Amino acid sequence: MMKNVLKCALIILFFQNFALKSQIRTDTLHVIHYDIHLSVLDFSNKKIGGYAELQILAKVNNLTRINLDLHSLTVDSVKNNSDRLTFTHDGMLLAIFLTEALNCDDTITLRVYYQGVPAKDALWGGFYFAGQYAFNLGVAFTSIPHNFGRVWFPCLDYFTDKSTYSCSVRTSNNKMAICGGVLTDTTHLPDNTIIWRWELTTPIPTYLASIAVGNYVVYEDIYEGIERDIPIAIYAPPAYIDNVASSFVNLKEILRLFENSFGAYQWERVGYVLVNFSSGAMEHATNIAYPQSAVNGNLTYQSFYSHELAHSWFGNLITCEQAEEMWINEGFARYCEALVEGHFAPNDNPYLDGYKCNIRALQASVLQTAHIDDGGYYALDNVPQHSTYGATSYDKGALVVHTLRNYLGDSLFFTGVKQILENFQFKNINSKQFFDSLSHYTGVNLQNFYEGWVNQPGFLHFSIDSIRPTRTNYYQLFVRQKLNNATSFGSDNKIDITLFDEFGTQRTEQFNYSGEYGNFEMFSETPPLFAVVDFYEKMSDATIDYNYTFTQTGTYISAEAGFVCSVQRIDSAAWLRVEHNFVSPDELKNANENIFDISPNHYWRVEYLANDEFTGTFSFKFKADAPTELDYPLFSGGNSTANLVLLYRRNATDDWRIIPSVIQGNLSGMIKSTQFRPGEYTFGMGNREATEINQKKSSTHCIVYPNPTLQNITIDCPDYQEFNNYFIYNSQGKLLFEGRLHSSKTVIPTAGFARGYYLIKLKSSKTGELITTKFIIQ
Structure with a gap:
């Protein structure tokens, strides 16, 4: 056991040192x-071979050693012009x-x-041979x-x-x-081989090659396009073409949506290449590696290829400065899936609108499972690298983009994001720079938004504590903010x-x-x-909230x-x-011997x-x-x-009480109330026989x-002496008349009332209880 622990510790230390060296080298x-220059001919042995020429710029004085990254492949020689240079290669670092x-x-x-034989990541990414096809996926998950x-x-294998x-x-x-880029030449050689020459003139990090x-x-x-004509090239095996x-x-309509939202497409072409890989896609610049199984002749995977296309703006055009801030790449791309759904399925009904349905489903998923999938709650700008490509970066990132859009409003949001994409194009950006720049472009100080939604883990929460009348037709609302695994209350909410x-x-x-x-x-x-x-x-x-209309x-x-x-x-x-x-x-609010825990x-709240x-x-x-369950x-x-007891209160001004309930299940199941009651519900541990809610209904008729x-x-x-205040409302809820009852039978003239139905409410002067009934004017 101790050997395994030591081995894991050494591996972690190695990766940490490797990441640090890469940072220093940039x-x-x-x-x-x-x-x-590469030959990809040996599919039997899954080997590649050739050479790479690197034009390198020194950023310091007295640089005598160049450290590059090369994983597992064998280095035969290194030259500067015709001079052979001395080198060492430990399988990872080429000095x-x-x-x-x-x-x-x-x-x-x-x-x-x-x-040599190129490597693959243990889980996802690397260089793949699949039958008579070969391709790379430019990032590794583990x-x-x-x-x-x-x-x-x-290469110098780093985002920056x-x-x-x-x-x-x-x-x-x-x-x-x-x-990636544009095919500029093909050369047919006497040995029945072909050399394909591609040029990419826009700068990218190594993972997008x-x-x-x-x-x-x-x-x-x-x-x-909005600025120029852009070629589209989708490469497919003959069986899928x-x-x-x-x-x-x-695809063109989605391109138009993205250009209108985020600015002109800046790359030489729009490109996809279909690969025999079913566990995702990779947004290589102008040459997206896309699973051939997703090209099935229908629109099932439209949001999938939309996500990858969105990286042409988020990830490829601007790139997160470090892996811990992958939300800049993936959160925006995931959000673009919702934009696409809303574009093709708009609806005034929020439960049919594509955008709102997408965001709502994402919200439910993130709140319930993101921390389980990723192994914890993390700030968006500091997600540990073991969870870089997890639900926090992708899904919670998309939800924060949604929240940011509504915080600013559409005009400021899209204008500001366009400015960032224009001014940081082909550059790296971190979260602080992103929000500082967006604040500058929109004129809205977003520092508190950044600290509340991005720079801390967990979630903010807002609820109504109570409503109290203050003066005629005015009401005081008391609001409370709580935290779900966050560390600080949000400001400027x-x-x-x-x-x-x-x-x-x-x-x-x-x-x-x-x-x-x-x-x-209000x-x-x-x-x-x-x-x-x-x-x-x-x-x-x-x-997570839902609204329903019931008719049966x-x-x-x-x-x-x-x-x-x-x-x-x-x-x-x-x-x-x-x-x-x-x-x-x-x-x-008060100790209750029948409630042990909440x-x-x-x-x-219902x-x-x-x-x-x-x-x-x-x-x-x-x-x-399970320990991860709520x-x-x-x-x-x-x-x-x-x-297990079901606790109820009408609102925050009341105290929790045990109400009658029926339990279905043991450690997992449902607990059912015995009747409808508007208010708040939660679980507790207590005496199931001590149902303390006052279920008495008014005997007043x-x-x-x-x-x-x-x-x-x-x-x-x-009971006119208790229910002595009455209020009459029309069908639009407008208060028309109010008065007091002075006897058990009170006549109210209605000759001036329009035809229709009305509500009359009698209010108890002792408890505030309301009795409501309806009448009709013919």
């Missing part, structure tokens, strides 16, 4: 241009000793002859650093060193070679608050606040029934929110909202609007069968479902007659 030298020292801004051309140009040519390329690849005459060799047929087209046109039928009244009338306002607590005053013509934060889903906080009985399941609504009776259409909040619920990780009878049950999912801590210390009526109505209310 400070001492720069490769201006690579001219790679070349110069006969004459270089000073700052001096250049030298080195030719490295090499051959090898550190992740750049993997070094598996097929000697960008170079131009020439590639001359020799193949048999029944194959062709496709590399590419090669593919095989029997290919090309599909060609022209895209009329007939599927290309239909699979990529929307922009949150939308939407008020709902009894009729479903909505009023939304945006507020700015910082810190844990905030309060705002105007509303009718008393608000409840309030919602971020109803229009503009930010990706620690909440039945069971409605929201797997993402861990919620089931079973409607047992419904007399007219009803609307319901469920929020699954991934933060700890409030603690008990969930530390999540709670639900609100609904129904004019008539609307009854049924709510069920909430619990899962504690409810695992609640079940620790010997607790079990025998003690008030009658309005005649109903329908032509002129007057009579309110018959035996």
